[in-house]
Amino acid sequence: MKVTIVGAGAVGASCAEYIAIKNFASEVVLLDIKEGYAEGKAMDLMQCASLNAFDTKITGVTNDYSKTAGSDIAVITSGIPRKPGMTREELIGINAGIVKSVSSNLIEHSPNVTLVVVSNPMDTMTYLVHKTADLPKNKIIGMGGALDSARFKYRLAEALEAPISDVDGMVIGGHSDTGMVPLTSQASRNSIKVSEFLSAERLEQVAADTKVGGATLTKLLGTSAWYAPGAAVSGLVQAIACDQKKMFPCSTYLEGEYGLNDICIGVPVILGKNGIEKIVDIALSDDEKAKMQESAAGVTKTNGLLEL
Numbered sequence: 001m002k003v004t005i006v007g008a009g010a011v012g013a014s015c016a017e018y019i020a021i022k023n024f025a026s027e028v029v030l031l032d033i034k035e036g037y038a039e040g041k042a043m044d045l046m047q048c049a050s051l052n053a054f055d056t057k058i059t060g061v062t063n064d065y066s067k068t069a070g071s072d073i074a075v076i077t078s079g080i081p082r083k084p085g086m087t088r089e090e091l092i093g094i095n096a097g098i099v100k101s102v103s104s105n106l107i108e109h110s111p112n113v114t115l116v117v118v119s120n121p122m123d124t125m126t127y128l129v130h131k132t133a134d135l136p137k138n139k140i141i142g143m144g145g146a147l148d149s150a151r152f153k154y155r156l157a158e159a160l161e162a163p164i165s166d167v168d169g170m171v172i173g174g175h176s177d178t179g180m181v182p183l184t185s186q187a188s189r190n191s192i193k194v195s196e197f198l199s200a201e202r203l204e205q206v207a208a209d210t211k212v213g214g215a216t217l218t219k220l221l222g223t224s225a226w227y228a229p230g231a232a233v234s235g236l237v238q239a240i241a242c243d244q245k246k247m248f249p250c251s252t253y254l255e256g257e258y259g260l261n262d263i264c265i266g267v268p269v270i271l272g273k274n275g276i277e278k279i280v281d282i283a284l285s286d287d288e289k290a291k292m293q294e295s296a297a298g299v300t301k302t303n304g305l306l307e308l
């Protein structure tokens with residue numbers, strides 16, 4: 001199993017580290033445009049191998065796509081992150097060009113690759129790849145919901161004063177400060193709805209904190225987060241590589257599901273060896289349906305800024 005990660009920055013390197021520690025891939029290639037950077041990150045990570053007991057071979061290359069040839073899965077983290085006070089949408093001007101050329105280079109050398117898009121604004125970048133790359137839609141996957149759901153569980157556990165392993169919950173919709181739709185009505189602690197334990201006001205606060213999870217970290221760190229994003233990407237890559245048939249909310253191209261068309265946005269999907277093997281069309285409450293429509297309108301507006 002060969003995995004390429006384009007962008008050896010904060011998220012790309014964290015992703016490579018989690019993939020290696022989980023020890024399911026034979027090879028990880030890190031590629032970056034900055035001279036020597038991916039090589040350096042790969043060497044540093046390989047010096048963790050004996051310490052962390054993994055056998056994954058990590059190599060780094062400067063912009064040489066021939067070294068990515070035959071990749072089964074490729075992760076796109078190349079591009080700029082936001083700074084405090086910015087929205088993800090403001091990154092479109094620079095990141096669209098990067099994502100378009102990177103995806104085209106990857107597919108040229110690995111025509112059967114499954115792409116995981118991470119660069120922001122992620123739903124729009126996933127849509128861009130869908131519109132410009134010669135790949136079936138099941139092989140184009142946007143990562144956002146897995147991360148947002150992990151942040152939702154963190155906030156739920158905090159409110160419940162419970163261990164995170166007791167808590168389950170999912171966030172669908174667009175990966176943006178306003179567009180996320182945390183499914184509070186369905187979140188549970190050991191199968192009991194969290195509304196049994198938390199007031200409507202507290203649950204609303206949990207949802208609000210979840211939606212600004214990325215912005216909160218960006219303010220604290222001066223740039224956007226990388227540990228949880230890297231872990232979330234590694235979970236998606238493992239589900240595909242190991243044909244796990246696991247369910248994650250991912251950004252995928254919709255053709256009527258959730259009443260939406262011609263958009264990539266976060267919905268629950270089953271991930272296995274064929275990438276997105278199924279879009280799971282769950283029943284939403286009227287309130288959740290309205291929020292999903294509003295979220296989709298925001299993503300569509302950002303998509304309109306693309307030069308397709």
Ligand SMILES: NC(=O)c1ccc[n+]([C@@H]2O[C@H](COP(=O)([O-])OP(=O)(O)OC[C@H]3O[C@@H](n4cnc5c(N)ncnc54)[C@H](O)[C@@H]3O)[C@@H](O)[C@H]2O)c1
Pocket residue numbers: 006007008009010011012031032033034037077078079080081082091095098102117118119120122143144147175223224225226229
């Ligand atoms: N979808 C999500 O949930 C999520 C989570 C975290 C970050 N992100 C996004 O991921 C992206 C990367 O974030 P980061 O913190 O790793 O940034 P970073 O600046 O640390 O790393 C980005 C790397 O991309 C490289 N790069 C730029 N152009 C390139 C090109 N054409 N080819 C190859 N490499 C290129 C840069 O040299 C840099 O090393 C940002 O757009 C950020 O907003 C998304």
Ligand SMILES: O=C(O)C[C@H](O)C(=O)O
Pocket residue numbers: 081082088120147175213214215217218224225229
């Ligand atoms: O917040 C960001 O800009 C990065 C990423 O999308 C995140 O949610 O951490």
